Amino acid sequence: MPVDAGQAGRTWPPGEPFEVTRAAIAAFAAATAGGGPVHPAHTDPEVARSLGHADVVAPPTFLVGLAQSSDARFVDDPASGVDFSRVVHGEQRFTHHRPAVAGDRLVAALTVESVRRMAGNDLVTMRNDITTTDGESVCTSTSMLVVRGE
Numbered sequence: 001m002p003v004d005a006g007q008a009g010r011t012w013p014p015g016e017p018f019e020v021t022r023a024a025i026a027a028f029a030a031a032t033a034g035g036g037p038v039h040p041a042h043t044d045p046e047v048a049r050s051l052g053h054a055d056v057v058a059p060p061t062f063l064v065g066l067a068q069s070s071d072a073r074f075v076d077d078p079a080s081g082v083d084f085s086r087v088v089h090g091e092q093r094f095t096h097h098r099p100a101v102a103g104d105r106l107v108a109a110l111t112v113e114s115v116r117r118m119a120g121n122d123l124v125t126m127r128n129d130i131t132t133t134d135g136e137s138v139c140t141s142t143s144m145l146v147v148r149g150e
Contacts, residue, residue: 003122014107055102067141070108120149
């Protein structure tokens with residue numbers, strides 16, 4: 001069953017707040033360092049402050065978890081026509097408006113930007129506008145899912 005192209009343009013309001021913690025930043029930084037060194041700005045508040053941040057700073061791809069949980073609002077909705085067993089993550093981009101730091105409370109508002117069919121597959125592009133709960137823009141995350149055809 002193809003993805004419903006009429007879903008393009010559909011939006012969801014900001015979801016539940018996500019608390020950015022020092023522990024989560026440190027764990028993500030270690031997990032993505034590939035066994036290499038972790039920059040101390042991800043683990044040491046004093047180093048982060050010396051670099052102009054309010055607290056430890058998250059790595060650039062840290063917000064992927066928040067973005068994907070927001071994307072799930074579309075993917076899990078039966079009206080979308082997405083069969084998750086056929087989904088392949090095709091692309092992810094981040095445009096940072098400012099770094100995410102420990103203590104941030106972030107929310108993601110989801111927009112389905114496009115649904116198009118190519119070579120028997122559906123390509124779904126989604127955008128998450130990630131802000132603080134006070135409305136300060138932090139990041140725009142854009143992902144593209146490939147829903148494989150039959």
